[in-house]
Amino acid sequence: MILISTLVNGVLLGGFYALLGLGLSLTFGIMRTVNLAHGDLVVLASFLALAIADYIGLSPIASSLLLVPFMFALGYALQSVVLNRRLKDGMMPAVIITFGLAFVIQNGLLITFSADRAVLRQGAIETAGITLMPGLTIGLLPVVTFAVVLLLLGGLHLLFTRTLIGRAFRATSDDTQIAALMGIDPKHIYALAMGLACAIIAVTGILTGMRSNFSAFDGPIRLIFAFEVIIIGGMGSLYGVLAGGIILGLAQTIGGAINPTWFQLAGHVATLAVLMVRPSGLFPATIDRN
Secondary structure, three states: OHHHHHHHHHHHHHHHHHHHHHHHHHHHHHHOOOOOOHHHHHHHHHHHHHHHHHHOOOOHHHHHHHHHHHHHHHHHHHHHHHHHHHHHHOOHHHHHHHHHHHHHHHHHHHHHHOOOOEOOOOHHHHOOEEEEEOOEEEEHHHHHHHHHHHHHHHHHHHHHHHOHHHHHHHHHHHOHHHHHHOOOOHHHHHHHHHHHHHHHHHHHHHHHHHHOOEOOOOHHHHHHHHHHHHHHHOOOOHHHHHHHHHHHHHHHHHHHHHOHHHHHHHHHHHHHHHHHHOOOOOOOOOOOOO
């Protein structure tokens, strides 16, 4: 029973990690850009949901009605006004800019919300559980998180395969110059991609804040876990995100079951092992054009 419980909880934890890495994988897959502010944007979304709950009175889940479009607009503006100006200079300017943005967000949150840890309260869902069998009960919130990941992946799959804008995303990802010759505006597509990634980050921030407490300085650890997910699953692979998250979650729960101090270490070891065997990840989606 202990083994079954460990495996089930590992898979559910993997769903949380997959959600954490989904936005980062999306931006890299389309723009070949690494957003080093990803983790801090997740924390920003958590604090914004907290502010909406405190000042407007909406629950964290209801706050998504305001937070998701706001984060989409923020991502679109960030890409349009700042990052698109340096596209011709390659990846490094975007890396440096988002690195600086991460510190701006951290210090802005520190000034606005202080260094105290906070949590999003959602009532009964926080402690509700589902009994799978006698002696095995799992939390409802992790199940909801896993379901949200599956819905987002399914929605993105339909977006990329069944819509014109999805085809424009894929064309721009494959070859920017040819896409431009076909009448696609790469800068607009990149801005939409960043907006979509930030909308996903909004959902991530809400569910992250409901699962555990958070502070202004939690962005880097969020970024590390997101990186490990896409490194294991494959850079730019949406389906690899789910596989990477589950593998990371299983590694951590199994390691923690053996020795509680091995919880995070086991995840790092699993990431390193995948890098040694498959440097491009298990399901790579990017193409080396060099």
